[in-house]
Amino acid sequence: MSRLRFGVFLAPFHPAGQNPTLAMQRDLRLMEHLDHLGYDEAWIGEHHSAGSEIIASPEIFIAAAAERTRAIKLGTGVTSVSYHNPLWVADRMVMLDHLTRGRSMLGVGPGSLPTDSAMIGLNPTDTRELLDINFDIIMRLLAGETVTEQTPTHKLVDAQLQLRPYTEPRFDVAVAAVASPTGPRLAGRYGTGLLSIGATLTQEGFDALAHHWNVVEERAAHYGQPAPDRSGWRLVGLMHIAETREQAYKDVEYGIEQWFTYFQKVAAFPQMAVDGSNIREMIDFINEAGIGAIGTPEDARAQVQRLADQSGGFGAMLLLAHEWATPEATKRSYELIAQDVMPHFQGHGISHHESTLRAKQRARDTRSGHAEQQLAAVERMTEKYAEEVADN
Numbered sequence: 001m002s003r004l005r006f007g008v009f010l011a012p013f014h015p016a017g018q019n020p021t022l023a024m025q026r027d028l029r030l031m032e033h034l035d036h037l038g039y040d041e042a043w044i045g046e047h048h049s050a051g052s053e054i055i056a057s058p059e060i061f062i063a064a065a066a067e068r069t070r071a072i073k074l075g076t077g078v079t080s081v082s083y084h085n086p087l088w089v090a091d092r093m094v095m096l097d098h099l100t101r102g103r104s105m106l107g108v109g110p111g112s113l114p115t116d117s118a119m120i121g122l123n124p125t126d127t128r129e130l131l132d133i134n135f136d137i138i139m140r141l142l143a144g145e146t147v148t149e150q151t152p153t154h155k156l157v158d159a160q161l162q163l164r165p166y167t168e169p170r171f172d173v174a175v176a177a178v179a180s181p182t183g184p185r186l187a188g189r190y191g192t193g194l195l196s197i198g199a200t201l202t203q204e205g206f207d208a209l210a211h212h213w214n215v216v217e218e219r220a221a222h223y224g225q226p227a228p229d230r231s232g233w234r235l236v237g238l239m240h241i242a243e244t245r246e247q248a249y250k251d252v253e254y255g256i257e258q259w260f261t262y263f264q265k266v267a268a269f270p271q272m273a274v275d276g277s278n279i280r281e282m283i284d285f286i287n288e289a290g291i292g293a294i295g296t297p298e299d300a301r302a303q304v305q306r307l308a309d310q311s312g313g314f315g316a317m318l319l320l321a322h323e324w325a326t327p328e329a330t331k332r333s334y335e336l337i338a339q340d341v342m343p344h345f346q347g348h349g350i351s352h353h354e355s356t357l358r359a360k361q362r363a364r365d366t367r368s369g370h371a372e373q374q375l376a377a378v379e380r381m382t383e384k385y386a387e388e389v390a391d392n
Contacts, residue, residue: 004345005316007041009077009236013322015258016051033331035069037338043077043107049115052262059092066100075105078176082110082130086137087159097166107195109176114268128182139190142170184212188219193232209311231315235307238292238320241333245295251325256282259322297340
């Protein structure tokens, strides 16, 4: 597997009833922390209901985060394009591409929460059909076309973008995949990346990972697109890491129960069903179902490798951001992943951790000879000094 990128997928998940102003500021500080640690990318969600996923406009959040960071790429994860005029989606993203000087990415999907779409008179079938229509328009606009089209929700007349993207030919685009083949089908047709969000959140999704990419390749071939590059495939997974497994388990007692409650009893999102009636059962579900890792860096490395083996290879590991632990323990988890997990999957041909281990072994193997030379050099310089003093 070539160099694996690492990042986060920030829905976000905040307990309902908390101060939302402070929660959003905490999210922005997380972006700064990840940027400092060298994470490659972060994807920010769009949601409008249910009380926990409180970012309504990922574009606005990204604009704020971009001013606080230097290198991390920032994507909409995802823009629910079925809710919007496709012209304005494309136009806003081009503007964001300029504001971030090429660090923006567009992730698209139909919208995950039925309570969102219901408020604008759409059902889940409507949103998936609109995704096809609106995404086609967005891609045509980004390619420089002028579009006249009547959609079920909008009318476009000679619509075109007044700005070209900062990134040529365009910024990175990815389509979300949860349970249906909609995402992989569109990614293959338009030659974009794929965001497998729900694929690692249930055993069924995990089992279907390789099939996701098969659909991408089949649709790409059908529409005459170049062979898709697996580097554009991003998998979203769950982790919380500490120095010991016992510490990791203790950490997540802080907030894992409310996260499970959200998926079990609040969000009408059966594709991401989770199981467990007490904290230990919840931890065991994450680890034993194989959908995530609560434990040590070694456990995290094993999970990433398991995903690589099951999928056949992918481009980026996105950690699903959560607040299972306190902010301090959560930040430490990201630090440990950057320090002890990421290097195992990065580098070209040889990973960063292997490179340093080889250097260590070379030094170990030659230590005695080098030590003798060091002692001989000290002895020689001591003798030389003595000779200089004697000459005086």
